[in-house]
Amino acid sequence: MSGFLNAYLPHILTGISVGGQYALIAIGYTMVYGILRLINFAHGDVFMVAGLVMVYATASMPMYISIPLVIIATVLLGFVIERVAYKPLRSAPRMSVMISAIGVSYLLQNCALYFTGGLPQTYPVIPFISDSVTVFGQTTKMVTLITPVLTLLLVVILSLLIKYTKMGMAMRAVSKDFETSQLMGIKINSVISFTFIIGCFLAAVGSLLYFTNYQSVIPTSGAMPGLKAFVAAVFGGIGSIPGAVIGAFIIGICENLIKGAGWTTFSDAFTFVLLIVILLAKPTGIFGEKATDKV
Amino acid sequence: MKKAIALALALMMLLALCACGDSDAKQDETPTVKIGVFEPLSGANGPGGKQEYLGMQYANYVTPTVEINGTVYNVELVPADNESSDDKAVTAATTLVSGGASVVLGSYGSSVAIAGSATFGEAGIPVIGVTCTNPQVTEGNDHYFRICFLDPFQGTVLANFAHDELKAETVYCLGQLGNDYDQGLINYFKQAAEGLGMKVITAEFPENNADFTSYLNNAKTEGAQVIFAPCSIQYAQLIVEQSATQGIGLPLLAGDTWDSNKILGAAQGKEVDIYVSTFYAEGGDPDFESGIKEWLNSNSEAKTNNGGDDMIAAVTVMGYDAYYTALEAMKKAGSVDKADILAAMPDVTYTGVSGSIAFNEVGDAVRDTAYIKQANTSDNVWDFVAVQGVN
């Protein structure tokens, strides 16, 4: 047992950290899906843009201004994307909205490519969370330890928000039944905007943690974490916040254990195998509600 | 509203067409010879491609004309972005062919060079590979020449270095899955290293991977003394950074791609040991270096493309030499016609900043030395370690 721990402890540690970052992105996916039934393909790219904004902000501003600025800018971006690209298509078929999401993702990546000139941007060092610490004889960054704690804290706050505030109640109502909640006088548009705002806020926090760990931002940086976070959301049962978080931790840890076992070629492929297996065995994920098709 | 937008779109399309036609119609007083630049200016190899292009731009800035048989020609660089992607390479190459390039330089990254090769071959345009090190680039291609060393050579050099200088017995090789540069170099390294009695462990990481801690930890648990990771810069930065924070403490060894100021930036002030093999060691030609540094500092766009400082990458030097090799070929041919230049190419010799260049029967430069450099993480410069050859 101790031999196993010694060999795999670093992988598990990284896995937990990576899982926490996936979780923060996955919540954005799962909430939007819960309400709009839309896979927001652009979410991973919003995450990447948050990283780039941080790079450019710290170039001219001190850290204590940059961090709030990044969060505000990301939230704003999410809000604008929803209003410009998704709202006009509210009555359109679901495929059109998904295509619009792919279009936004394409646009964000190309804009990032244009502004960075394709050069990888080095992410600034955020004091304290970038420091090295030693856990059980393994050196790692402070952020590795902070990530899961912060993730869980945010999730608890979010759950309370959804459970006890008026807005939270509205969100739950909308995700249960779009039309009826509209009839009940819920302002659909503001609820949807609010969902995007929360999703993007968490993505911005996620990007701070993620890029502190992996200090290089390129236009496609968001693609893989985004896709994996989505897999995590599906794995946990899309629409369910605790499901997304648990799914993300499972994906993060499994992926790193696979790498640790030497199957490096298939570390990404494994994530998708897991996805397909869960979709076939339990299509609604671990915590998903059972969907009933109305004829 | 919709009609207006549709009209605007249609107009844009028309304008675009006009612009295409226009570029053909433009005529200058003095005759112009076009040198095509077939480089990745975006995508995974964008940074390297840009630095290579910088060398050509500087050379063009220093020597904007060429005199051939008494006629002075303006030299125009025509870039075409191959987007680091094989499926875009064909049309990018065709743009150069249709743009009337007499000779083409490039590309950074062997796989796009191979992908574009057939198009140039059909058009009969000679191409000078600048830093594409895969043997397949020139093999069987009469029109492809190259001024740098090859992967079998580089792999052997690095294996020798790992064996002789780093005293390694086990080497952990890490390359990107699906990237033929990484896998090719690792293959040659492995052959040479196993010949020297070293043990080689290989691992691959998928595209867009950001987390290398598992790999680095694996290297440590497998008992490797050296990590050989000849990957592109975007991953290299992450490997360097994570190797330092994880306290891996193993020397990192890599090929020509790592010779970049981005790597130094990532390693600055950290406890990492990085060795790279490359085409040129800084300090080889002081006149050239002071000149290009002045140019970089006066040209903000060039500086941005160089990664924001005035450090000279080896690929920039190679780009510079490639430009002059092309001019030399034109002079030798006594013409700016592509067929004449192609015929003259095999006999071209040129002594550039990176050393003397002469082509063998395959079209590869005869080179028997590579420079090994080490990252100096406190001063943020590359320290010259050794000139290594194959013995």
Added chain:
Amino acid sequence: MTKIEQKKSKKGTWIALCCIAALYVLLFLIDNVFPSTSFIVMLTPVLKKGAIYSLLCVSMNLLNGFTGLFSLGQAGFMLIGAYTYAIFTIPVAEHMSVYQYFDGGAIQFSIPEAIGSILGPTGGAFFGSIIAIILAGCVAAVFAALIGIPVLRLKSDYLAIATLGFVEIIRAVFQWNSLGVITNGSNQLRKYTAFSDMKLTIGGATLKFGTIFPFLIVMLCIIVIVLLINSSYGRAFKAIRDDEVAAEAMGISLFKHKMLSFVISCFFAGVGGALLAMFQTTIKAQSFTSAMTYEILLMVVIGGIGSVSGSCIAAFLYIACSEWWLRFLDSGKFLGLSVPFFRDGFRKVVFSVVIMIIVLFFSRGIMGDRELSFSGIAGGVKKLSGRLKKKDIEEKEDTGNE
């Protein structure tokens, strides 16, 4: 290309046939007679790539537009097709240099050479590659059938994400070093039969078919798809798209028809992949990413989901714009003026903005779910019914005839 006739108008059929005949004569002239001016040099690859992408778009449209299955696995099946084609057409003598890290590879066999021993080298390349293309489609279809059994039970978004996952898995498998003796691992496959080898020697004269060849194959494939769409199977597909439950109640076997549509679509994706391999002259699994699928999907949307002719038009327009007409946006100059923000990557930004505008404001695309009909054009031009419509059609004619 645009041969789709729904209205059985005699006049329209004649015009269509004339246009197609004219197109092929033009292509033949481009291949054999026209001098290689810079315009022709640039036009040919754009035409070839446009034709190939037309097929890819139509095959994706069959699945997404006509059957309502939102699959994002196109790139994966293209990869299978491209690899199958390449592996079986690399000349045996070149195996040593292509599979340089794998001792010449495991498959010491080349279809064009086998055919060539009967028909001579040019005939071998021509007919051998056709056989290899069909084989490529079949292999892709077999994979599709295997993947389809589990995946097609999923609905809309889940299907999309599962097929997306499969692309990643397929890519990882093809790049796996242990399969390197067949797939060459992470390295390129090259030296296989390409478009430039498409020649036939007839009566002493060698005729080149480099540009006609992809058009011929693509046209045949699209005709098959159109016939399928207009058959009873096609009506069943559309019924499934419009309402699965109702379709099932009408006695349409959902699984059987979904499977049929999926396998056929993937067959043509495989054929398209093989043609793309011929076009590129080298292939590598790395380039068949989900971005490629997205690109094809965007073309389908621009052309109109559920319109075959729309897909073709959009494919030509998209390829021409992105790889030819809009390149000046990267060059820093516009009509001779130097514009500082026209630098590398600006083309892509403009392009993606245009795509967003189309997706948001013209969500029906160029054609909606209508088809291009030549009699319709004749009538439309006469009536001058609406300036906008006319403009559209002219553009279409341009692409069709180039």
